[in-house]
Amino acid sequence: MTTFAYRAINPAGKMITGAMDGASRADVLAELDRSGFTPISAEVATSAAGRSWRERLTPEPSPEHITGFTVDLAMLIKGGVALDQALLILTQMETRRWLVKLVQSLHVQLAGGASFSQVLAAHPRLFPPVYVQTIAVAENAGRLGEALTDIAEERQRNERLRRAFISAIAYPAFLIVAALGVLCFVLLYVVPQFEGALQGFRSKMSSSTTFVFDLSHAFRENVDYIVVAAAVVLFGLLIVGRMGKKGVFVRLFARLPFTRTILAHELTVTFCRTLSILLANGVPITTSLRLIRDIVRLPSAAAAIDQTIADVRQGQRLTDSLARRAIVPSHVTQMLRVGEESGKLADSAARVAGFYEAKLETSLKRLAAIIGPVMMIGVACLVAWLIISVMTALISINDLLV
Known part of the structure; x- marks a missing residue:
């Protein structure tokens, strides 16, 4: 599997960027299309050494941001909103670019067929094993x-x-x-x-x-x-x-x-x-x-x-x-x-x-x-x-x- 950096337009009409693993560029574009996005481009992701200065200066969400994301997502889920729709709502509510990018990535991967725990496990620095394992069991238990x-x-x-x-x-x-x-x-x-x-x-x-x-x-x-x-x-x-x-x-x-x-x-x-x-x-x-x-x-x-x-x-x-x-x-x-x-x-x-x-x-x-x-x-x-x-x-x- 190769990691591709993609650009697409979400259902709300906003341009999003992210990364997705796929066998080929065509598979990634097809997956984005099946997920309800309008794919623009998908290129093989460069290494950290080849990142632009803007990407280097973009901070990762802090633990407090992840906590806030968890609180908002729990409120939406308990309010009867479907998980994928809840993630889409959070991307529209959030104003911090680095957090928006994370939630958009979660939404795309979830729409691609992965479970929520698998999506979270792809970000081990932000979602520790206790978080992921709890979500994995809770998903099966409803x-x-x-x-x-x-x-x-x-x-x-x-x-x-x-x-x-x-x-x-x-x-x-x-x-x-x-x-x-x-x-x-x-x-x-x-x-x-x-x-x-x-x-x-x-x-x-x-x-x-x-x-x-x-x-x-x-x-x-x-x-x-x-x-x-x-x-x-x-x-x-x-x-x-x-x-x-x-x-x-x-x-x-x-x-x-x-x-x-x-x-x-x-x-x-x-x-x-x-x-x-x-x-x-x-x-x-x-x-x-x-x-x-x-x-x-x-x-x-x-x-x-x-x-x-x-x-x-x-x-x-x-x-x-x-x-x-x-x-x-x-x-x-x-x-x-x-x-x-x-x-x-x-x-x-x-x-x-x-x-x-x-x-x-x-x-x-x-x-x-x-x-x-x-x-x-x-x-x-x-x-x-x-x-x-x-x-x-x-x-x-x-x-x-x-």
Whole structure:
């Protein structure tokens, strides 16, 4: 199969572009015609290296955009609108070009005979496996609207928690940057003003004052190397984030006292909420566990879920396996066991997730309440130390002169 870039006119009379796999150009044009579009052209898609500058600058839909798309699509489906018609309506409602292009592509592929889950699976960066698998099962069960609603609500909860986490660390991060900026300014411009005047009295200075002057001198001599090193570190962190190699940072946060509890709560919420959504939409439990394993952040939790999957496949109960692993707290396992024995595991998992979401939000607020004042005190102490060291030297020299 070859990927062709096509141009066509949709039933609403608008020009659309997209990509479609086909055996030949004629097959792609015929497929577009059968789907109700007026084909204009279909050419073999060029590689990423051959893309135009406009295509390179066109952004992909963000996770928030995908959530909004899911909410709108769920509303239309539950309102009785057919799936293909709902996608067509969304292309007419949406104004952001990159999102319009995505929905048009979904509509064309769906009209070509593919299932909705197959269409979504062609965009793995935008629609993760949990999303696709839930839709695949819901399609067969005839509950696509309910599944889309569950997915949208879960994504909205995750985005709300992400915003809470960002707001919790934004202020401390600002204070750290401010402290470093003040330190650099003092070492580069303030301390040198006093260093020349006090150079002849260096032997009479305190060790703290001498250290400040030596630190200022070393910083001025190596400021170029420090800037380059900082840029390299920031670039390296960016590359690590882009490559998805975040396990190192997660393992570090899992060992710190303030963030260890937050990660534990986040793991419980992720495990229980995802399990609830997947089971409620008819996904088999082993498949649900495999999908959960792919989205948990802690590598140790992923390994424990692998062992749980093996236990469940051998006929053991989920909660019996969880009781031997360190995935969720023991009392959570007990609550899940009640639901498992009564045949309402999805409901029990949803209740646990709701409870721990509240605990997670409280933990994030507590973290922000602690780190903010601590960082402010630290910045104040840093500035006070620099000022006191220099002023002490000035006062002592003045006493000697008098």
